[in-house]
Amino acid sequence: MKFAELVAAYERLDATSKRLELREIFVGLLKDAGGPELGPVLFLSQGQLRPEYEGVELGVANSLARRAIAGATGVPDAEVARSEKLSGDLGLTAEELLRGRSPAADAAAITVEELYRALRSVADAKGEGSQDRKVGILSALLTRSTPLEGKYLVRFVLGQLRLGVREMTILDALAQRYADGSKEARSRIEAAYNLTSDLGLVAEALDRGGLEALGALRLEVGRPIRPMLAERSPDLADVMERMDGRAALEMKYDGLRVQAHVPEEGPVRIFSRRLEEIGEQFPELVRALPGALRRRPAIVEGECVPIDPETEEIRPFQEISRRRGRKYDLERMQAEVPVTVFLFDVLLDGTTATTALPFGERRARLVDLLLPSERVALADQAVVTSVDEAQAYFDRCIALGGEGVMAKSLAPESSYHPGGRGFWWIKYKREYTHALADSVDGVVVGAFAGRGRRAGRYGALLMAVLDEESGRFETFCKVGSGFDDATLAGLPERLAPFARDAADPRVRTTLLPDRWMAPGLVLEIRGAELTLSPTHPAGFGRLKPGSGLALRFPRFTGRFRDDKGPEEATTVAELVRLYQTQVKRAADVAEPGGTTGGASPAGARE
Numbered sequence: 001m002k003f004a005e006l007v008a009a010y011e012r013l014d015a016t017s018k019r020l021e022l023r024e025i026f027v028g029l030l031k032d033a034g035g036p037e038l039g040p041v042l043f044l045s046q047g048q049l050r051p052e053y054e055g056v057e058l059g060v061a062n063s064l065a066r067r068a069i070a071g072a073t074g075v076p077d078a079e080v081a082r083s084e085k086l087s088g089d090l091g092l093t094a095e096e097l098l099r100g101r102s103p104a105a106d107a108a109a110i111t112v113e114e115l116y117r118a119l120r121s122v123a124d125a126k127g128e129g130s131q132d133r134k135v136g137i138l139s140a141l142l143t144r145s146t147p148l149e150g151k152y153l154v155r156f157v158l159g160q161l162r163l164g165v166r167e168m169t170i171l172d173a174l175a176q177r178y179a180d181g182s183k184e185a186r187s188r189i190e191a192a193y194n195l196t197s198d199l200g201l202v203a204e205a206l207d208r209g210g211l212e213a214l215g216a217l218r219l220e221v222g223r224p225i226r227p228m229l230a231e232r233s234p235d236l237a238d239v240m241e242r243m244d245g246r247a248a249l250e251m252k253y254d255g256l257r258v259q260a261h262v263p264e265e266g267p268v269r270i271f272s273r274r275l276e277e278i279g280e281q282f283p284e285l286v287r288a289l290p291g292a293l294r295r296r297p298a299i300v301e302g303e304c305v306p307i308d309p310e311t312e313e314i315r316p317f318q319e320i321s322r323r324r325g326r327k328y329d330l331e332r333m334q335a336e337v338p339v340t341v342f343l344f345d346v347l348l349d350g351t352t353a354t355t356a357l358p359f360g361e362r363r364a365r366l367v368d369l370l371l372p373s374e375r376v377a378l379a380d381q382a383v384v385t386s387v388d389e390a391q392a393y394f395d396r397c398i399a400l401g402g403e404g405v406m407a408k409s410l411a412p413e414s415s416y417h418p419g420g421r422g423f424w425w426i427k428y429k430r431e432y433t434h435a436l437a438d439s440v441d442g443v444v445v446g447a448f449a450g451r452g453r454r455a456g457r458y459g460a461l462l463m464a465v466l467d468e469e470s471g472r473f474e475t476f477c478k479v480g481s482g483f484d485d486a487t488l489a490g491l492p493e494r495l496a497p498f499a500r501d502a503a504d505p506r507v508r509t510t511l512l513p514d515r516w517m518a519p520g521l522v523l524e525i526r527g528a529e530l531t532l533s534p535t536h537p538a539g540f541g542r543l544k545p546g547s548g549l550a551l552r553f554p555r556f557t558g559r560f561r562d563d564k565g566p567e568e569a570t571t572v573a574e575l576v577r578l579y580q581t582q583v584k585r586a587a588d589v590a591e592p593g594g595t596t597g598g599a600s601p602a603g604a605r606e
């Protein structure tokens with residue numbers, strides 16, 4: 001396949017945000033790509049070179065890309081920089097400058113395979129002289145690029161491709177291309193993806209042998225599985241009803257979810273909720289895990305929490321954020337903020353994949369597998385059979401510093417559902433506010449210039465949630481509270497990679513921020529209550545014609561959800577459910593002893 005063909009499809013993808021159209025364009029691309037090109041086409045279109053968990057990075061900054069453009073066009077570096085300043089998009093600059101250059105008459109068209117290989121060499125270039133090597137490779141590619149190819153190539157290497165093609169759309173397209181597009185085919189493909197976290201691998205298997213070939217894909221140590229997620233519930237009576245009167249309740253630790261892959265021999269790999277590899281940041285866990293498990297290989301999941309080195313008590317979550325993303329001072333931070341992981345699930349035990357087992361059996365295996373230590377412990381659990389017992393356990397968890405409980409089904413069907421949010425797991429948290437039962441993880445889609453004390457900085461952010469149906473990010477509030485001075489000062493730098501001049505085509509809002517942001521950064525927000533409002537489009541018309549949902553008195557909790565991508569943040573459907581929970585709770589308060597019975601949320605309030 002020629003790069004020019006891929007770029008022609010990108011132009012069409014760029015021009016639409018309609019899920020059906022995006023899918024059709026993708027089906028066309030899948031048909032045109034040959035077997036070995038499938039992975040590259042899928043990854044490149046998502047702005048990646050490899051599945052996200054591999055963490056392959058190109059390491060190309062704007063200055064480097066400018067040098068490559070200068071090299072390919074003969075335009076001086078300073079002029080490239082000037083043009084970039086005007087266009088605000090180095091991709092556009094490349095397009096414009098390549099247009100002004102007379103094309104090399106003998107330049108052969110770039111193929112996708114060749115492009116992909118060259119980009120992998122850019123990523124692989126490390127150490128002394130690597131910057132020059134990267135410039136050389138990119139400059140050679142640009143020399144042979146058409147203006148359009150140049151635009152997308154530069155956007156790609158800078159991580160600014162953003163075609164708005166979500167994984168969900170790609171899965172739809174795969175079901176259409178390699179099966180009959182039915183729901184059943186789609187869910188088998190999604191299951192294979194949830195198990196392997198690698199769309200390229202799934203596409204190649206489909207290309208080789210259709211749906212049947214997916215059966216050969218297995219859980220593997222070193223390749224993360226997409227995590228099982230929990231639903232929310234308004235109260236413990238509802239939780240117990242959904243669990244048919246018997247459930248395993250566990251302490252809900254407030255930390256960082258980790259999936260640890262412990263091979264028979266060799267280094268342990270630890271993945272975050274977003275499947276980023278974070279083992280380097282927690283060397284004490286990497287060291288402790290092999291000795292803490294009776295059998296290997298193993299894949300276990302748990303919550304990693306900061307521990308007070310003096311008292312050994314669990315410390316507030318915020319402290320762990322001091323350990324995230326850190327490359328230096330690791331030893332000192334380990335001593336100041338040591339962590340313990342509380343294991344709550346096992347997915348691979350020796351050579352046996354345990355994901356299909358009911359939760360009770362998985363827990364029994366985990367207990368048997370673990371040799372608890374200071375760094376690796378077992379999540380606290382109690383099996384309860386009544387609302388009163390559940391309430392007593394919940395109260396105990398809060399007293400011990402947990403944020404609530406995770407209720408887990410013990411039914412025969414309670415297998416591990418990768419990548420799925422369902423009522424097999426239900427989270428029930430301590431409530432911080434009267435009306436709103438939980439925080440919302442919102443996506444920044446715009447920023448407003450500050451005034452007064454905040455002049456010259458951002459004063460408020462425009463927040464959105466994803467509507468999974470349409471793939472749009474719909475706004476639900478503008479948040480300006482809860483930011484301390486240091487956070488405010490750091491916002492421009494944090495937001496710079498997402499800033500753009502025009503609204504991202506995926507964003508729906510009625511407000512006009514001073515700076516638009518591509519959906520990327522996720523913030524945890526609390527608020528007083530959700531209200532029906534004509535101003536915000538989140539869930540517009542779902543609860544009442546002419547109204548969307550807005551969060552009143554929103555406040556940043558101080559927690560950047562770096563472990564979540566914009567598509568893993570709160571969704572419109574969840575916001576609607578939160579609103580419904582709030583309405584139900586208000587009705588219960590108005591009618592004491594109502595449906596919540598002994599598990600009145602009042603008992604759980606601070």
Ligand code: ATP
Nearest residue numbers: 229230250251252253254256257303344379406427
């Ligand atoms: P979600 O993961 O559901 O999108 P979230 O990341 O915002 O939401 P919460 O809503 O707080 O997190 O609840 C789910 C998370 O709780 C899990 O992903 C996990 O990180 C954490 N957790 C803490 N204790 C447990 C436990 N015992 N069992 C399962 N998860 C737990």
